[in-house]
Amino acid sequence: MxxxxxxxxxxxxxxxxxxxxxxxxxxxxxxxGIDAAFQWMVLVVLIIVNGIVxxxxxxxxxxxxxxxxxxxxxxxxxxxxxxxQSPGKKFLGIRVVRSDGxxxxxxxxxxxxxxxxxxxxxxxxxxxxxxxIASPAFRRVGxxxxxTLVIHxxxxxxxxxxxxMAWLAGIPPVVPGRPLSYKEKQGILMFARRYPLLGPAxxxxxxxxxxxxxxxxxxxxxxxxxxxxxxxxxxxxxxALETS
Numbered sequence: 319m320x321x322x323x324x325x326x327x328x329x330x331x332x333x334x335x336x337x338x339x340x341x342x343x344x345x346x347x348x349x350x351g352i353d354a355a356f357q358w359m360v361l362v363v364l365i366i367v368n369g370i371v372x373x374x375x376x377x378x379x380x381x382x383x384x385x386x387x388x389x390x391x392x393x394x395x396x397x398x399x400x401x402x403q404s405p406g407k408k409f410l411g412i413r414v415v416r417s418d419g420x421x422x423x424x425x426x427x428x429x430x431x432x433x434x435x436x437x438x439x440x441x442x443x444x445x446x447x448x449x450x451i452a453s454p455a456f457r458r459v460g461x462x463x464x465x466t467l468v469i470h471x472x473x474x475x476x477x478x479x480x481x482x483m484a485w486l487a488g489i490p491p492v493v494p495g496r497p498l499s500y501k502e503k504q505g506i507l508m509f510a511r512r513y514p515l516l517g518p519a520x521x522x523x524x525x526x527x528x529x530x531x532x533x534x535x536x537x538x539x540x541x542x543x544x545x546x547x548x549x550x551x552x553x554x555x556x557x558a559l560e561t562s
Contacts (some may be wrong), residue, residue, distance in 0.1 A: 338419050341470055342450075348410060349404070349406035351406070352406030353407075357389075393431045394428050397414050413469060423504070429460065432460075490554055491557045494532050505528070506559065509556070525549040525552045526548040529551045532551075532555075
């Protein structure tokens with residue numbers, strides 16, 4: 319369901335190249351329609367509950383508040399907490415990612431969705447349509463500004479994008495000694511997805527600094543273990559994150 323056959327070649331910081339296949343206008347419109355129907359269904363159910371069950375206890379302001387939250391934060395919530403996929407995107411096999419193929423972060427998701435009103439100028443999505451057909455990656459204005467794109471999840475050529483990560487099956491889960499930030503979690507998961515492409519030596523070289531910091535937050539110990547053990551340590555944390 320793509321407007322034209324296209325692929326983007328992207329490169330990871332480790333110098334690994336792979337292809338991303340942007341989702342075209344028709345499939346994104348269908349996903350948006352599914353999400354819009356889901357939003358209206360939620361709104362109607364809440365109106366019925368408020369009007370009949372609660373006898374309008376919450377008042378009309380409650381309906382307005384729910385409509386506001388659904389309009390502005392529905393997509394942000396799903397993209398951040400469901401790996402870039404709202405229900406509509408998940409049903410049709412597409413997801414939002416960063417321009418380099420990495421997982422979308424909360425700031426980028428919020429920005430791309432706040433700018434949806436620009437794409438939907440006068441309720442016609444004319445600006446978004448023009449922006450998408452003029453872009454090789456089918457980016458709307460929000461995607462250009464936030465540095466994101468929408469891709470097909472089933473067409474990526476990179477082994478790191480396959481889910482679940484089968485190569486973690488033999489790795490015992492590891493719980494880090496302190497809570498991880500969002501960026502640390504994404505960095506560890508990104509390392510785990512790229513692990514099969516790196517090779518043991520390169521993977522250990524990349525993993526050693528981060529594993530040392532996680533094992534010794536003070537940073538006084540530069541090398542707590544061998545490089546191969548550092549890679550297994552990060553993979554163990556990734557296994558725990560994947561199963562949590």
